[in-house]
Amino acid sequence: MDTPERNQIGTPISKFEDSPVFNYINSLSPIKPVKSTHITHTFNSLNFTSPPSVFTSPHVTYARESRFLRRHCSPESSKPVSSESGHEQNTSVPISDTVQASGPPVSPPESSGQGISIGEVTVDPTAESSELAIELPRTLKYDCGSPDGDQVPVDITQVDAVPVMSGTSKSLVQFVLETSMEGHQSFESRTGLPTTCQVEQTKEEIGCDWENLISDAADLLAFDSPDNIVVQKPRDQNLVTFQTSFTSLVSEFAPDSVENIQKAQLLTQVASQEQREMEELAGQNGQVAEKNETDHTPQLLSGDMQNQQGGGLASEKMNDKAGHSIQFGCKLRGIRRRCLVFETGNAQKKKLEDDSNSCSSISSHSEEKVSSEVKPLVPVRPGSSPCILPGIGLHLNALAATTKDLAVVKHETVIAGKQLISMPCSSATFHSLSSERKSFKSLALSSIKTDVDPASSNQVTTSDASRASAFKAGDELNESSPKKKRRRLEHAGESEGCKRCNCKKSKCLKLYCECFAAGVYCVEPCSCQECFNKPIHEDTVLATRKQIESRNPLAFAPKVIRSSESNADIGEDSNKTPSSARHKRGCNCKKSNCLKKYCECYQGGVGCSINCRCEGCKNGFGRKDGSTPLNTEETEVEDEEIEISEKDGADKRAQNNEAYESEEQYPDPVVPITFSFQICRSTSVHLPFSIGKPPQSPLPPQRRFEKHFQVIPDDETPEILKNCSPISGVKTSSPNCKRISPPHNPFVSSPGRRSSRKLILRSIPAFPSLNEHAGDLQ
DNA sequence: GAGTTTGAAACT
DNA sequence: CAGTTTCAAACTC
Numbered sequence: 001m002d003t004p005e006r007n008q009i010g011t012p013i014s015k016f017e018d019s020p021v022f023n024y025i026n027s028l029s030p031i032k033p034v035k036s037t038h039i040t041h042t043f044n045s046l047n048f049t050s051p052p053s054v055f056t057s058p059h060v061t062y063a064r065e066s067r068f069l070r071r072h073c074s075p076e077s078s079k080p081v082s083s084e085s086g087h088e089q090n091t092s093v094p095i096s097d098t099v100q101a102s103g104p105p106v107s108p109p110e111s112s113g114q115g116i117s118i119g120e121v122t123v124d125p126t127a128e129s130s131e132l133a134i135e136l137p138r139t140l141k142y143d144c145g146s147p148d149g150d151q152v153p154v155d156i157t158q159v160d161a162v163p164v165m166s167g168t169s170k171s172l173v174q175f176v177l178e179t180s181m182e183g184h185q186s187f188e189s190r191t192g193l194p195t196t197c198q199v200e201q202t203k204e205e206i207g208c209d210w211e212n213l214i215s216d217a218a219d220l221l222a223f224d225s226p227d228n229i230v231v232q233k234p235r236d237q238n239l240v241t242f243q244t245s246f247t248s249l250v251s252e253f254a255p256d257s258v259e260n261i262q263k264a265q266l267l268t269q270v271a272s273q274e275q276r277e278m279e280e281l282a283g284q285n286g287q288v289a290e291k292n293e294t295d296h297t298p299q300l301l302s303g304d305m306q307n308q309q310g311g312g313l314a315s316e317k318m319n320d321k322a323g324h325s326i327q328f329g330c331k332l333r334g335i336r337r338r339c340l341v342f343e344t345g346n347a348q349k350k351k352l353e354d355d356s357n358s359c360s361s362i363s364s365h366s367e368e369k370v371s372s373e374v375k376p377l378v379p380v381r382p383g384s385s386p387c388i389l390p391g392i393g394l395h396l397n398a399l400a401a402t403t404k405d406l407a408v409v410k411h412e413t414v415i416a417g418k419q420l421i422s423m424p425c426s427s428a429t430f431h432s433l434s435s436e437r438k439s440f441k442s443l444a445l446s447s448i449k450t451d452v453d454p455a456s457s458n459q460v461t462t463s464d465a466s467r468a469s470a471f472k473a474g475d476e477l478n479e480s481s482p483k484k485k486r487r488r489l490e491h492a493g494e495s496e497g498c499k500r501c502n503c504k505k506s507k508c509l510k511l512y513c514e515c516f517a518a519g520v521y522c523v524e525p526c527s528c529q530e531c532f533n534k535p536i537h538e539d540t541v542l543a544t545r546k547q548i549e550s551r552n553p554l555a556f557a558p559k560v561i562r563s564s565e566s567n568a569d570i571g572e573d574s575n576k577t578p579s580s581a582r583h584k585r586g587c588n589c590k591k592s593n594c595l596k597k598y599c600e601c602y603q604g605g606v607g608c609s610i611n612c613r614c615e616g617c618k619n620g621f622g623r624k625d626g627s628t629p630l631n632t633e634e635t636e637v638e639d640e641e642i643e644i645s646e647k648d649g650a651d652k653r654a655q656n657n658e659a660y661e662s663e664e665q666y667p668d669p670v671v672p673i674t675f676s677f678q679i680c681r682s683t684s685v686h687l688p689f690s691i692g693k694p695p696q697s698p699l700p701p702q703r704r705f706e707k708h709f710q711v712i713p714d715d716e717t718p719e720i721l722k723n724c725s726p727i728s729g730v731k732t733s734s735p736n737c738k739r740i741s742p743p744h745n746p747f748v749s750s751p752g753r754r755s756s757r758k759l760i761l762r763s764i765p766a767f768p769s770l771n772e773h774a775g776d777l778q
Numbered sequence: 779g780a781g782t783t784t785g786a787a788a789c790t
Numbered sequence: 791c792a793g794t795t796t797c798a799a800a801c802t803c
Contacts, residue, residue: 502798511787512797551788588785597800598784783801790794 500525501533508533509544511555516541519556559584560604586611594619 501522506512508522508531515522515533521541522533532540548555561584583601586609592598594608594617601608607622608614617624 504798506787506797510797512799514799517787548787555787585786590785592784592800596784598786600786603800779803781801781803784799786797786799788794788796790792 501528502526503528503531505529507531509541511548516544517556519545554584557584559600560606582606582609582611584611587614588612589614589617591615593617594624 501508501513501515503510503513503526506516508516508526508528511517513522513528513533515526515528521535522528522531532544534541545556561582583604583606587594587599587601589599589612592602594602594612594614597603599608599614599619601612601614602619602621605621608617608619608624609622610624612624614624
């Protein structure tokens with residue numbers, strides 16, 4: 001407030017217009033779209049080469065969230081805003097918003113008010129500067145987002161470096177461009193990916209923005225895969241260099257770049273550290289280094305996505321200490337990486353057949369919806385739905401930023417339960433994120449939770465994560481035959497990944513709507529009518545959300561709470577089932593006997609509890625009366641079988657009965673429960689799916705694999721696995737089983753490691769294996 | 779694909 | 791808080 005014109009290091013922000021970078025950018029192209037594209041791609045390239053840490057930043061999200069922040073940070077934030085207004089804002093007030101996005105949210109200290117004002121004041125809303133402002137932030141989004149840069153005290157030395165770099169900004173930019181081009185241009189040309197492949201300019205501002213992001217992400221992916229294959233080593237050597245260069249470069253691009261710089265530098269350090277770690281690990285596994293490299297890009301991509309939707313996550317990250325931030329970043333990165341790896345692997349795999357798959361879509365996406373654009377990002381199986389969406393506006397994220405101050409969110413770990421929950425969603429940006437992705441998110445969340453607040457960590461349920469699958473940015477036309485599509489998708493095993501509703505009267509603004517309830521926007525697969533649960537109605541959605549939350553603060557909380565938390569919550573429930581997961585409020589089934597998805601408990605893959613008012617409960621996951629399936633695994637198996645033969649209702653019932661029988665075999669839940677619980681946790685395949693479809697039709701082979709997984713003896717495993725459990729679940733349904741990482745990975749191996757650190761490491765594991773898988777594919 | 783059932787959500 | 795209505799998913803045919 002006092003010195004809005006100055007950044008933290010005292011550099012007059014207004015100077016930015018005079019800065020070489022500014023001129024350089026302006027000179028890039030008079031045409032806004034072109035300019036934007038150019039810059040974006042440049043950054044993409046950079047990102048590609050740059051270390052992950054630099055890009056990990058969730059604050060990218062702020063571009064979108066910042067708006068919420070500003071709009072809602074006031075006490076009256078709850079005031080419903082017309083959907084149109086939100087829309088208008090996108091086009092009419094982008095500058096300040098965008099600027100904010102890159103700056104304010106990042107720095108908790110200054111916090112909302114100041115930071116925002118800075119952004120607004122800083123940028124001179126002149127036509128030219130406006131454009132620049134818009135474009136730059138956008139570009140920055142992809143790259144400089146640094147999650148905790150702000151939280152962590154900025155190192156003075158680092159800060160000092162900024163000014164120096166600024167002097168050489170132009171050359172630096174060129175250098176970076178050249179360098180990046182060196183590394184990736186070849187690929188570009190090779191794949192024929194047009195550097196200018198961008199969304200049609202005619203699209204609405206917001207759409208363009210998102211689309212750009214998406215396309216960029218796609219670019220990244222496209223680049224990533226090939227690059228990893230071709231230029232991995234070389235790049236690695238120059239990694240540090242790139243980081244630095246990139247960081248400085250980034251810093252040059254915006255008035256608030258100072259903050260970015262700081263963050264970027266911080267991230268750079270983090271990245272270095274991470275790299276070091278990875279290298280160390282590489283000692284054990286030669287592929288680690290490679291992974292590390294490979295992961296960088298993915299991270300970027302995921303980072304973008306997450307940034308857009310992962311406000312909560314970002315906040316969470318910020319919540320941690322600096323040291324933890326690093327770890328955090330790693331973990332997150334790892335997760336993302338995994339996603340990327342997954343994608344990368346896929347890309348690699350598909351490279352031969354269509355490198356351009358992603359590219360083509362990108363280049364040709366002008367007419368396509370976002371979904372199509374993103375397609376390439378996700379390994380789309382034939383028949384599977386490409387609902388992958390880079391996070392575009394998960395309203396949960398927005399809400400997180402909106403409802404409460406960033407600071408609040410950051411420090412609200414416990415309450416964050418809800419927000420945390422949203423995080424998965426956010427993270428789960430990709431709509432059709434295959435289960436894998438979801439698992440990633442879950443994992444990320446889990447990790448985060450673990451670090452932040454183990455106690456509350458459990459709040460976030462896997463199911464939520466899965467539920468929180470992302471959404472699609474663009475508004476999609478209702479599908480002609482929703483059911484068909486739904487079924488198709490379900491059969492494809494992605495149903496859980498993609499929430500789709502069929503609302504007709506609720507406008508998708510009530511909890512009736514699965515999408516809305518899950519905190520995600522409706523997407524293409526949805527066949528809803530008069531849907532307001534779309535990014536363009538962001539404000540409406542948020543307002544509604546708020547309203548509902550005001551009525552019931554837990555309305556958007558996970559319906560199913562897991563393990564420890566559930567225990568705590570259900571403390572009085574002596575009938576806890578081994579699964580130690582419970583429906584928060586319990587069901588009220590009267591006729592379904594809790595044997596159908598009508599029952600939320602059953603649907604969530606959890607047993608009924610005391611909280612349930614169900615009648616004639618026969619919930620296979622655990623009955624209200626306390627009889628629970630001790631042998632969870634067996635139960636799962638049964639479930640699997642049941643699912644497989646789901647068509648045959650009779651069979652299904654019979655199987656359930658069997659499960660019961662097995663349960664009955666262990667009347668006493670106490671002793672065996674623990675064990676089974678752990679196993680269940682580690683295995684817990686169905687939980688992840690739980691929300692959407694409890695027992696998902698499993699992939700037998702994987703199942704087996706997972707089971708094998710479960711057996712792994714690890715005292716500490718339970719906790720981690722709990723968190724990771726979603727992964728397994730995801731794995732099961734994941735289209736790319738191959739990428740599913742086995743438990744036995746270098747990082748995971750040492751049970752001796754404890755605490756968060758250990759958790760982190762464990763979280764990462766999946767990636768390595770993924771890479772290995774990728775390597776196998778190659 | 780249409781119609782029915784079901785139970786959560788919303789309303790009174 | 792209980793009863794009723796509304797709603798959309800789950801399910802059936």
